[in-house]
Amino acid sequence: MAATTERRGSLARVQQASRAYWSSEPRAGSWSNIRSASADLPVAPIAGAAPRRSLGASSGQDKYDGEKRASDEEFGVGDIHEGEEKYHRLGWKKLTVCLIVEAIALGSLSIPGAFAVLGMAPGVILSIGLGLVAIYTSYVVGQVKMRHPHVAHYADAVQLIWGKFGYELAGAMFAVFLILITGSHVLTGTIAWIRIVDDTAICALAWGIISAIILFIVALPPTFAEFAILGYIDFISIIIAILITIIATGVEAHSAPGGLSAVDWSVWPPPTTTFYQAFLATTNIIFAYSFAVCQYSFMAEMHTPRDYVKSIWALGLIEMFIYTVTGALVYAFVGSAVKSPALLSAGPVVSRIAFGKPPTTHTLRSRREAR
Structure with missing residues (x-):
């Protein structure tokens, strides 16, 4: 339940950043805002896949962050955002x-x-x-x-x-x-x-x-x-x-x-x-x-x-x-x-x-x- 609430909150932040990009606020129109908001989105686990472990994680949040970074690196999420910025200059x-x-x-x-x-x-x-x-x-x-x-x-x-x-x-x-x-x-x-x-x-x-x-x-x-x-x-x-x-x-x-x-x-x-x-x-x-x-x-x-x-x-x-x-x-x-x-x-x-x-x-x- 807590994970669902967190994901909804992250999605809301992404939507807010996207709307702000097209708004008239001077500092809102930046793709970095959307990227930073998207970075908070939790990555849904793949069915049947073994959960990743975060070496040296001292808490549940650290473990989650480690799994998220590993998933981002595997699927190239960061590279996609950088590619999008290239086409918005x-x-x-x-x-x-x-x-x-x-x-x-x-x-x-x-x-x-x-x-x-x-x-x-x-x-x-x-x-x-x-x-x-x-x-x-x-x-x-x-x-x-x-x-x-x-x-x-x-x-x-x-x-x-x-x-x-x-x-x-x-x-x-x-x-x-x-x-x-x-x-x-x-x-x-x-x-x-x-x-x-x-x-x-x-x-x-x-x-x-x-x-x-x-x-x-x-x-x-x-x-x-x-x-x-x-x-x-x-x-x-x-x-x-x-x-x-x-x-x-x-x-x-x-x-x-x-x-x-x-x-x-x-x-x-x-x-x-x-x-x-x-x-x-x-x-x-x-x-x-x-x-x-x-x-x-x-x-x-x-x-x-x-x-x-x-x-x-x-x-x-x-x-x-x-x-x-x-x-x-x-x-x-x-x-x-x-x-x-x-x-x-x-x-x-x-x-x-x-x-x-x-x-x-x-x-x-x-x-x-x-x-």
Whole structure:
């Protein structure tokens, strides 16, 4: 009877520590609290097994402690807890980097093309408005994770509402979405390789396969905390590429006949814009703000999950600034001739530099001949 009461008390302490991990108390969100509480759980004896003896035990409690330690060592209980801690080292700053890698690399390159279809004013309004909507929806996603810690992805979240059918439906949709977003990255890599190598003898499919292999390799880090290290490199690279594109297009527009006033950009959608084109451009902006796609998985590795609010606000404001400035400036410098990805709008020489390779002598000669 006493052992049962003690075990119930230990379980209550574990549950309390787990709830505290997801609470808002500053010192509660620590896996060490859960581990220390779990360490008090008595290990049930295996049926038919001979009881272990604690050498030198001077009391019944010492004997119990010795048996518990031996059982922990045999079944690796301590190692399991240490392994769990490895997957809970993600802070809100690294989470912001992970979310940036997820969304901003592709989004910033497609925004200028959306501005060219929608016009300057609708483009700015949608970039800011959809950014605020994305922050709110990401906040709601985080609240679901806080109240239901077992939710690992959108299929689990939909299962809370629609049951098994919702789980299967959302799981299939989520898988298709991840395949398509990976395909977008592969396509961007293919365009980059074609632009860098400038060899028409190599099939574009080969560059697509190479891009897919590279994506697979960089996705191998087992934890998001380790993956965030690559995120810093990715973020710096895309910012440099955006700056190169903006500066190059601005210089070209200023040096062209008529200067900036000759660029054919418009405040409102051009008369030739169809509903289909406007709808597609709007979805490109929505896609650029899809940073909550893997938020459940990211939050599962946070050591202080309640800090996710800092991440979504930081990311949302950064994205709104980058998308609005990039879309408006590149569209104002290039006009209706803007390309997607936007790096191609800077011309063959600068686009090669933006993609990461200096221009060749052949490219420079071709550019001079074109002039």
